[in-house]
Amino acid sequence: MANMNESLSLRLIAGLWIVWLLVWLISARGTKATRWREPIRARLVHQAPLVLTALLFGMRSDLPAYLSRRFLPHNLTIEVLSVLLVLAGMSLSVWARANLGTNWSGTVTLKENHSLVRTGPYQYIRHPIYSGILLAICGGAVAIGEWRGLIGFAFALIALARKSKAEEKIMRQTFPEYEEYAGKTAALVPFVY
Numbered sequence: 001m002a003n004m005n006e007s008l009s010l011r012l013i014a015g016l017w018i019v020w021l022l023v024w025l026i027s028a029r030g031t032k033a034t035r036w037r038e039p040i041r042a043r044l045v046h047q048a049p050l051v052l053t054a055l056l057f058g059m060r061s062d063l064p065a066y067l068s069r070r071f072l073p074h075n076l077t078i079e080v081l082s083v084l085l086v087l088a089g090m091s092l093s094v095w096a097r098a099n100l101g102t103n104w105s106g107t108v109t110l111k112e113n114h115s116l117v118r119t120g121p122y123q124y125i126r127h128p129i130y131s132g133i134l135l136a137i138c139g140g141a142v143a144i145g146e147w148r149g150l151i152g153f154a155f156a157l158i159a160l161a162r163k164s165k166a167e168e169k170i171m172r173q174t175f176p177e178y179e180e181y182a183g184k185t186a187a188l189v190p191f192v193y
Contacts, residue, residue, distance in 0.1 A: 009079040009143050013086050020090045020136075024097070032102045032111035038166060043107055046166070049159035056152035057140060063148055072145035085139025093132030096121045100129075108166045116175045124190050126181070127167070130160040131188045164188065 060068055072078055097104055099120035103111055121128035137156045141149030164187055171178045187193055 009083050012083055013140055013143050016083075016086055016090060017136075020094070023094060027097055028104070028106070030102060031104055032113060034105065034109050035112050035114070036110040036170075037105075038108040042166065046159040046163040049155040049162075053137065053152040053156040053159070056148040056155070057144065060146075060148065067148040067151065068146050070145050071147055071150060072142060074145065078142060078145065082139045082143035085142060086136045087139075089132045089135030089137070089139060091132070092121060092135065093129045096125075096128035096132060108163060108170060110170055110174060114174065116171070116178060116181065118181060122185070124185060126185050126187050127160070127164040130164055134160060134188065161188070
């Protein structure tokens, strides 16, 4: 029964990621023109760990056996929790993306007529898209229940923490009020960081 639940939860999570990606691609249309974009070398600093995350999540049979050892048991509670974490994380990221509107970009970018968004989840978290993605990846790691998932989550955390720092540097240079905003909000996790 545990394998059937695990299989169902992993299929459901894969389906959620596909839907999320489609929403992301569709909503990326119509953003403001780019004024400045980080150089490709700087982008690789936070993109490379995300590639490692994807590889760890997707390549079970090609990885060393110790990465496929379980750190969580198979049970229905964990399977349901994993799906709920993914769903909550994706919901947060989509809500944040909707609040960014035409200011959104997949890279560290400054848009024409860029504005500092402080509505919706941005009232509490400076990088709620990253927070949501991390929560969803955490849910995936719980669903997998193996060390490769936990290590993949760590790589994603490193990547998105680096990217958020790069964004904050540009925001501080662009918006004089950013420092005050940063003092009142968490970077990724309310009350923690």
